Amino acid sequence: MFYIHQSSCISHQPTFNDVDLEDLKPSENNLIHAIEPKYENVPLGQLRRMGRALRMGVGTCMKLLGTHNVNGLLIGTANGGIEDSIMFLNQIHDYEEGRLTPTAFVQSTYNAIAGMVGMITVNHGYNATHVHRALAFENVVLDAAMLLKENLDNSYLIGGVDEISVKNHRLVTLAGWYRKEPVSNFDLYKGDAAGTLSGEGAAMFIVSNKSEGATAKLKNLKMVNSNDEKFVQEQLSLFVKENPGKIDLFLQGENGDNRLLKYYTTCESLMSGETTVARFKHAFGEFQTVTALALWLSANVLQTQKIAQHFIKKNSATEFNRILIYNNYQGMQHSFMLVERV
Amino acid sequence: MSKIVVTGIGIISPIGNSVAENHAALQAGACGLTSLELFPTRYATLLKFGEIKTTNEDFKKQLGVTAKGVTRTTLLALHAFQQAIEDSGLTGEELQSADTALINGTTIGGMSESENLYLDANQNEVGSEYISSYNLGTVNMYIQQRYKIGGVVNTFNTACSSSANAIAYGARLIQNGFAKRAIVSGTDSLAKFTINGFNSLGILSSTLCKPFDADRSGLNLGEGAAFLVLEKEEDAKGKKIYAEVAGWANTNDAFHPSSLSDNGDGPYLAMQEALRVANLQPEQIGFINAHGTATENNDEKEGIGMKRLFETVPAFASTKSNIGHTLGAAGAIEAVYCILNLMHQEVYQNLRFEKPIEATGLTPVTGHTKIKLEHVMSNSFGFGGNCSSLIFSKA
Amino acid sequence: MDREQEKLQLKQHIIKYLNLLHVTPEEITDDMPMFREGLGLDSIDSIEMVVMMEREYGLKIENPKDGRDILQTINSMMDFIEKGRAAKAAEEKA
Numbered sequence: 106m107f108y109i110h111q112s113s114c115i116s117h118q119p120t121f122n123d124v125d126l127e128d129l130k131p132s133e134n135n136l137i138h139a140i141e142p143k144y145e146n147v148p149l150g151q152l153r154r155m156g157r158a159l160r161m162g163v164g165t166c167m168k169l170l171g172t173h174n175v176n177g178l179l180i181g182t183a184n185g186g187i188e189d190s191i192m193f194l195n196q197i198h199d200y201e202e203g204r205l206t207p208t209a210f211v212q213s214t215y216n217a218i219a220g221m222v223g224m225i226t227v228n229h230g231y232n233a234t235h236v237h238r239a240l241a242f243e244n245v246v247l248d249a250a251m252l253l254k255e256n257l258d259n260s261y262l263i264g265g266v267d268e269i270s271v272k273n274h275r276l277v278t279l280a281g282w283y284r285k286e287p288v289s290n291f292d293l294y295k296g297d298a299a300g301t302l303s304g305e306g307a308a309m310f311i312v313s314n315k316s317e318g319a320t321a322k323l324k325n326l327k328m329v330n331s332n333d334e335k336f337v338q339e340q341l342s343l344f345v346k347e348n349p350g351k352i353d354l355f356l357q358g359e360n361g362d363n364r365l366l367k368y369y370t371t372c373e374s375l376m377s378g379e380t381t382v383a384r385f386k387h388a389f390g391e392f393q394t395v396t397a398l399a400l401w402l403s404a405n406v407l408q409t410q411k412i413a414q415h416f417i418k419k420n421s422a423t424e425f426n427r428i429l430i431y432n433n434y435q436g437m438q439h440s441f442m443l444v445e446r447v
Numbered sequence: 448m449s450k451i452v453v454t455g456i457g458i459i460s461p462i463g464n465s466v467a468e469n470h471a472a473l474q475a476g477a478c479g480l481t482s483l484e485l486f487p488t489r490y491a492t493l494l495k496f497g498e499i500k501t502t503n504e505d506f507k508k509q510l511g512v513t514a515k516g517v518t519r520t521t522l523l524a525l526h527a528f529q530q531a532i533e534d535s536g537l538t539g540e541e542l543q544s545a546d547t548a549l550i551n552g553t554t555i556g557g558m559s560e561s562e563n564l565y566l567d568a569n570q571n572e573v574g575s576e577y578i579s580s581y582n583l584g585t586v587n588m589y590i591q592q593r594y595k596i597g598g599v600v601n602t603f604n605t606a607c608s609s610s611a612n613a614i615a616y617g618a619r620l621i622q623n624g625f626a627k628r629a630i631v632s633g634t635d636s637l638a639k640f641t642i643n644g645f646n647s648l649g650i651l652s653s654t655l656c657k658p659f660d661a662d663r664s665g666l667n668l669g670e671g672a673a674f675l676v677l678e679k680e681e682d683a684k685g686k687k688i689y690a691e692v693a694g695w696a697n698t699n700d701a702f703h704p705s706s707l708s709d710n711g712d713g714p715y716l717a718m719q720e721a722l723r724v725a726n727l728q729p730e731q732i733g734f735i736n737a738h739g740t741a742t743e744n745n746d747e748k749e750g751i752g753m754k755r756l757f758e759t760v761p762a763f764a765s766t767k768s769n770i771g772h773t774l775g776a777a778g779a780i781e782a783v784y785c786i787l788n789l790m791h792q793e794v795y796q797n798l799r800f801e802k803p804i805e806a807t808g809l810t811p812v813t814g815h816t817k818i819k820l821e822h823v824m825s826n827s828f829g830f831g832g833n834c835s836s837l838i839f840s841k842a
Numbered sequence: 843m844d845r846e847q848e849k850l851q852l853k854q855h856i857i858k859y860l861n862l863l864h865v866t867p868e869e870i871t872d873d874m875p876m877f878r879e880g881l882g883l884d885s886i887d888s889i890e891m892v893v894m895m896e897r898e899y900g901l902k903i904e905n906p907k908d909g910r911d912i913l914q915t916i917n918s919m920m921d922f923i924e925k926g927r928a929a930k931a932a933e934e935k936a
Contacts, residue, residue, distance in 0.1 A: 149864040150882050178699075183582060185604075190558065190640070191568045197643045198565055202489040206859070206893045207886055210644035211704050211830065214554070215583065215604040220831020223699040229716055232699040232833055233612065237602040238584035244601040248616065251623045272568040276581060279567060279574035330591050330600055437588070649889060649906055706885060 106250040106326065107312045108319035108447065110260070113168040114401045115139050115161045116306040116389050121168070124405065129388060129415045132290035135283065136269055137304035137390030146171050148225060154208055155221075156186040158268035161307040162218035163225070166262060169311055170226050176259035177231030178219045179249055180266065181242035183393030185215035185234075188270035218266060231261070239393040239434030241265065242400075243328050246442070250326070253314050264309030265397030269390075274303055282362070282391075282435060293361040293387040294418075301360035304390010308401040321404040322445040324348060324427075329439040337439050338371040341431065344441050345375065352380050353422040354406065356399055358432035360386040368433050382419040383412055396432050396440060403428040403444040451618045452842065453689040455535025455676035457527035458783045461497035461669055461770045465530060470787050472769070473795040474815055479770050480655050480667050488639050494651050497669025497771030498637055499523065514589070515576040518557045521586045523672040523776075524634035528590055531630065531674035536686065539594075546627035548599040549587055550617045552609030553634050554641070554775035556583035556602075561639040586634055598626050604775070605697070606829025607738075609633060610673070611778030611837055615695035617677050627682060633779030634672035641774065642668060648705060650742045658739035658765035659746050659811045661802040666740040669771025673779035690786045693822065694725025694838030705830050706744045711752030713834035714738075714826065718756050721824065721836035729757045732838070733820040734794050736781045737811070738828045739765025740772050749826065750807030764797035764812040778827040778835065785823045785839045793817050849916055852923070859894045860887050872916045880915075888913055895919075901926040 114120040117130055121142040130140075144152055144160060146167035155163065162180060190213035196205050211217070216234040223232050231252060235244040242265035249263045277283055284300040293302060316322070325348050329340045345352070355376045359369045373382055389398045406412045406425050426446045433439040458465065461479030462472035472479070483491040483498055506512070506522040510529070532542065541547060557580030558564055564581050567574055579585075584602045591600045599620060603613045610633020617629030635641075645651050645668060652665035677692060698720060700713025707713060722729060738749055746765075753760045766784050773780055788794055797811035821841050828834045843851070853867035860883065874880045877888070888906075891913050895901045901923065903909045912922045 153861040153863045183584065191564070193644065194561060194565050194640060195569065197561075197639060202639070202643055204893050204896055205643055205647040206890050207644070207647035207705075208890060210647055211886060214606050214830050216606050216829070216831040216833055217704070220606075220699070220704060220833060223701045223832055224703070227701045229699050229701050229712065231697050232605070232831075233697060234604045234831075235601060236583045236604045237587065237600060238582060240600065241584075241602075244599070247599065247620075247625065251619050251625070254623055255619070276567055276574070276578060279571065280578045328599060330596070437592075647889065648886075703884065704886065 106323045107253050107314060108316050109321045109323060109404050110311045110313060110319055111169050111173065112308065112310045112401055112404060113165040114308040114398060115141065115165055116398055117304060118388055126413045129291065132302055135287060135302050137290055137302050138269060139306045151221060151225060154212055156189045156212060157270065158182065158186050158266055159212060159218055159221065161268065162266035163221050165264060165307040165309040166222045167225065169262060169309055173311055175262045175311060176256065177252065177261045178222055178228060179233045179245045179261060179263045180219040181235045181245040181394050181397065182215060182218065182266050183236060183238045183241050184267050184273060186213045186217060187273045188268065189213035191272040239438040240328050240440060242394045242397045243326060243440045246323065246326050249312055257314055260311055260313035262309060262311055264307060265394030266307035267305055267392045267394045269303050269305040277303065290387045294359060294384065297363050299362055299364055301362045301386065301391040304392050304395060306389055306398050308397040316447055319447045321407045322447055324443040324445045327441045330437065332436050334367045334371045337368055338375065341372050341441055342375055348443050350427055352376060352427050352429045353425045354428040355380050355382045356403060356428055356430045357382065357384055358386055359384045360391045365433060365436050368436060372431050379421055381417065381422045383416040384418055385416060393434055396430065396442065399430045399432065400442060400444065403430060407444065407446040448622055450680040451621055451677050451692045452680050452683050453675050453692065453786060454678050454683050454686045455531040456689060456783050456786060457530025457534060458673040458780060459499060459523055459526045460671035460780055461499055466783065473784065473787065476796045476798060476815060477769060478655065478798055488642055490642055490646065494653055495655055495667045496637060497667060497773065499670055516580045517589060518559050518577060518580050518585065519636040520553060520556055520559045520634050521589050523636055523670065524551065524586045524632060525590065527632065527672040527674045531676050535676035537676065543595045543597045545597040547597055548617060548620050548626035548629040549591055549596045550601045550603065550613045550629060550631045551587045551634065552603040552613035552775050552778060553583050553586055554604060554606055554609055555635050555638050557581050557585035558640055559636045559638040605833035606831055607774050607777055608827035608829040608833045608835040609775040609778065611825065611827035611835035612697055614675065614692065614778060614782055614837060615697065618692045618695060621677060621679055629677045630674060631677055632672065632674040633776040635773055635775040636670040637668060652741065655799060656741035656768060656771065657799045658741040658768050658797055659804065659809065660800050661804050663741040663743065663746060666742055666767065667771035669773040671770060671773045671776045671780050673776060673783045675779065675782060688842040690789050690842050691840040692837065693840040694721040694727065696720030696724060696836050698834050700832035700834055702832060707748035707828065711748040711755065713832055714749050714752030714828060715755045717834040717836040718752065718824065718826065721838050725838040727822055727838065731822050732761050732824050733818065734788055734823045735761055735763035736785050736823065736825040737763045737765045738826040739767055741767065745828065747804050747806050750804060750809045754807060760809055762794055762812050762818065764795060766795065768798035781825045782837060782839065785825050788823050789820055789839060789841045792820055845920065849920060852916060852919060855894055855898050856891065859890050870916060875915060876913055899923055899926065
């Protein structure tokens with residue numbers, strides 16, 4: 106598909122400046138909050154209006170665009186600035202539909218991140234925001250792959266971002282997807298309970314067809330919409346056959362929710378004894394565009410040739426050349442991404 | 448490259464529940480803008496709206512919706528979806544095939560349930576039936592699950608150009624071999640959230656909107672949905688072919704979160720790039736279905752963009768004078784209107800135009816006219832500087 | 843409150859409504875242009891300030907074109923606030 110060059114990431118772990126994945130940071134009050142950096146590359150005149158998702162999204166983009174120009178921007182986000190949306194909705198109620206301030210409305214539009222980055226960097230090129238919940242980032246990847254088939258010499262900035270917001274956390278908790286009892290991210294995979302811990306973050310990448318200087322290659326992608334674990338397993342089996350070769354690391358999105366475990370175990374059963382199995386949601390939390398962070402982690406593992414112990418479920422490989430990422434969200438939206446060492 | 452053609456269309460708008468009804472209304476110069484009847488808001492009688500006068504309960508009965516948590520945005524979409532797949536003759540097997548893509552553009556999605564969202568987000572102890580619907584993916588999630596669509600499923604959001612980009616994405620999926628057919632669409636329903644949002648920016652008109660008129664005073668919000676089935680020309684043998692999707696473009700104005708730049712850079716670049724993709728010269732465009740929201744900013748800057756690109760600006764009009772601005776649905780609805788232009792070789796009146804904007808001097812189509820058309824363009828511009836243009840060619 | 847205190851309060855309201863993280867009241871001078879090259883505000887900020895006038899001072903700016911003149915500088919806003927108060931007081935007397 107394409108090569109990954111520079112990347113930037115904001116997560117619960119130190120990943121924006123000096124990367125530290127060795128030492129797992131504890132969750133607080135069942136939340137896996139991202140560590141927000143100082144946004145030195147974002148103009149203060151713009152930063153003042155941004156909610157959390159916008160800051161993280163624009164901040165990670167601007168870290169890469171300070172030195173590079175790209176031909177277009179592609180952002181995946183399931184919720185955009187949803188806290189701003191609800192703030193605006195509350196204003197509608199509090200002032201009984203009277204004269205309202207527009208900032209929260211304008212900033213809550215899902216495309217505000219890509220729009221803002223386009224405006225700050227005066228980028229007139231392709232500008233897309235994909236919002237199909239847990240396949241938002243995957244569609245960004247597919248869109249970028251098509252753009253790079255259509256425009257061989259171009260480069261694009263792609264990524265995913267979502268925020269934990271008080272209101273959104275309340276909604277997803279009411280829908281029954283988060284743990285009600287207190288649990289630490291250190292114990293996320295222990296026991297037998299429904300629900301997970303919510304997370305947030307952003308990961309951005311500059312991608313192109315050039316192998317020179319690349320940190321990783323995104324080899325292939327597949328998306329599956331189904332709640333049938335057998336069907337998902339069949340699709341993974343096909344995907345592996347279509348992309349033959351040894352898989353050194355199976356990086357999967359287990360999230361401690363006993364209702365979703367069956368998808369991961371059936372898919373994991375396809376891996377050979379030589380494959381290391383690792384998980385990432387204890388470190389990043391659960392959110393719809395977390396696969397962008399999983400891709401960032403994969404590129405990091407391929408480059409450094411090591412993965413911190415707390416990620417490991419089953420140890421085997423000593424060298425990492427090919428990583429298969431499998432994620433699913435609420436048992437409906439599944440994706441496979443194959444990432445290779447350059 | 449294979450030609451991408453349209454083999455099925457479906458639409459619901461304030462001027463009709465089907466393609467035929469919309470066609471008749473456009474020919475007659477009908478206006479679907481009225482006071483709001485179906486939900487309470489302070490602005491129900493203060494502003495004009497393009498409201499579809501069918502209740503959610505009636506839609507659910509008509510469309511066989513028994514599931515909980517299905518919002519109006521999805522109901523409008525489902526209505527147009529069913530028309531389009533029937534029109535194209537897609538079988539259940541084809542829908543479930545791994546090479547059938549489903550791509551939607553929307554700006555409000557399930558957040559059209561503004562009241563329930565407010566209650567769920569602030570005070571409910573038990574979630575309402577819409578608890579998992581407050582996002583944009585909810586429309587296509589429902590359709591995918593109900594019809595077991597087997598291929599790529601996506602939702603685009605680039606504000607008011609969302610469904611223009613959904614159409615382009617579908618066409619590109621086919622061209623790049625990621626789908627054999629793509630069901631592409633736009634949908635949005637009226638909601639307290641958007642009414643108050645646009646009102647806070649001071650760009651809603653209290654009277655019937657007057658696109659491209661010197662004395663325009665803002666836009667009227669509308670609702671609706673449209674679906675198109677896209678296939679390769681060689682795969683559509685024996686089928687009715689409505690038009691070719693010949694060009695598309697997505698550019699950014701890179702100027703301001705909610706207004707277009709003085710020179711109309713984004714619109715100019717979008718129209719230019721769409722011509723490049725279609726391999727056409729400006730003079731080959733016979734008609735432009737303009738974005739034409741009737742805000743002070745848009746109509747002037749869009750006109751400036753058109754004048755920069757076209758030596759002689761072709762015939763143009765804004766169908767937002769008939770149905771209002773349907774936001775995420777606008778690109779898809781106007782795509783169906785462009786197809787009607789091409790099929791019937793005619794253009795429809797830009798209602799209520801009286802006097803040209805001084806800065807551009809441009810006059811839109813002022814009556815229903817028969818005209819020879821080979822290629823028509825559709826513009827859709829949104830907040831965040833997102834500008835898109837599509838080109839449709841005669842089949 | 844004298845005019846200087848009123849001005850300081852107005853500047854504090856502006857900073858709060860527009861979330862000007864990087865600006866202190868002292869940095870906003872009385873004749874500094876609010877828009878473009880001055881404080882660098884834009885059209886969305888001007889709508890925010892119209893709402894601020896209504897919520898904090900009970901003064902309505904109905905026509906956006908008047909807004910542009912009224913919201914030019916701290917001084918022009920103070921003039922508008924004082925005129926508005928005088929008009930209200932006269933109305934109450936009558």
